[in-house]
Amino acid sequence: MKEPQTVQHLLKPLENRLATPSATSTTQTGDYTSEQGATRDSGPSEAEQQTRVLVNMLFARFKAIYTHKFASAYSTPDEVKLAKREWAIALKGFQEPLLAYAVERTKETYAWPPTISEFLKLINTAYKAYGLIDPRSAYLQACACRVDPLTFAWSHPAVYFAAADTGWYKLKSEEERVTWPLFEQAYLKMIDRVIAGERLRVPQVVMIEDKHTFDVAKLVEQIAQALNMAEDDIAPLLYYTQKTLGSGIRKRYREQSQMKLESLGYQGSLPN
Numbered sequence: 001m002k003e004p005q006t007v008q009h010l011l012k013p014l015e016n017r018l019a020t021p022s023a024t025s026t027t028q029t030g031d032y033t034s035e036q037g038a039t040r041d042s043g044p045s046e047a048e049q050q051t052r053v054l055v056n057m058l059f060a061r062f063k064a065i066y067t068h069k070f071a072s073a074y075s076t077p078d079e080v081k082l083a084k085r086e087w088a089i090a091l092k093g094f095q096e097p098l099l100a101y102a103v104e105r106t107k108e109t110y111a112w113p114p115t116i117s118e119f120l121k122l123i124n125t126a127y128k129a130y131g132l133i134d135p136r137s138a139y140l141q142a143c144a145c146r147v148d149p150l151t152f153a154w155s156h157p158a159v160y161f162a163a164a165d166t167g168w169y170k171l172k173s174e175e176e177r178v179t180w181p182l183f184e185q186a187y188l189k190m191i192d193r194v195i196a197g198e199r200l201r202v203p204q205v206v207m208i209e210d211k212h213t214f215d216v217a218k219l220v221e222q223i224a225q226a227l228n229m230a231e232d233d234i235a236p237l238l239y240y241t242q243k244t245l246g247s248g249i250r251k252r253y254r255e256q257s258q259m260k261l262e263s264l265g266y267q268g269s270l271p272n
Contacts, residue, residue, distance in 0.1 A: 101126035157200035158190035
């Protein structure tokens with residue numbers, strides 16, 4: 001099976017073809033029952049309506065690709081309507097470029113119209129074409145982050161930003177039934193941005209300059225030259241630098257060294 005070339009060049013004409021209404025498929029998907037089992041009486045949401053439109057276009061493509069094989073799979077209008085309802089539920093939330101890509105791979109892979117399961121597998125290959133992973137795998141990766149998110153080995157920056165939008169503490173402390181829907185919604189938004197051509201980058205860790213460090217050997221040399229003494233005589237006076245910064249013992253040793261150097265004629269101040 002040939003791999004995609006430049007994805008944007010491949011998908012653009014496919015998007016246009018997928019989005020072109022066809023007179024060969026006019027059956028509407030109709031109302032369907034929600035996951036909670038309650039029928040929607042207030043009408044479909046914008047997202048649901050968009051999914052129905054995409055499913056209608058998808059079936060039009062299948063009919064054009066598989067001709068009589070498609071007709072034999074769905075022989076009556078009622079069968080087509082029921083099938084579209086199931087496809088609409090399964091494809092809810094998927095973006096048009098992913099579906100267009102999967103349709104193209106369908107032609108190369110299946111001699112007969114694909115099942116929902118087969119088509120979903122092809123959509124996963126579309127994620128890979130963008131360097132992404134599927135939403136569920138992305139969620140599990142986000143939950144696995146137990147260290148600094150900025151240094152975690154993310155498969156794609158989209159996972160990082162979706163996790164950040166969901167909330168790091170929430171991912172670690174809340175139950176999956178709470179965090180999974182939030183993450184999935186956030187990740188799908190990130191996918192939209194990636195498909196649109198946006199390049200996401202995980203923020204880089206800003207290293208804070210340690211102003212407390214200094215070159216002890218260089219300081220010994222400077223003091224020895226100032227006092228016209230041997231470096232071996234000065235080095236023991238900087239022993240305090242080996243103690244923990246900010247500790248009491250370091251402070252006392254420094255004060256003793258400072259007093260000794262001043263008695264020798266040194267006018268400088270030793271660093272903390």
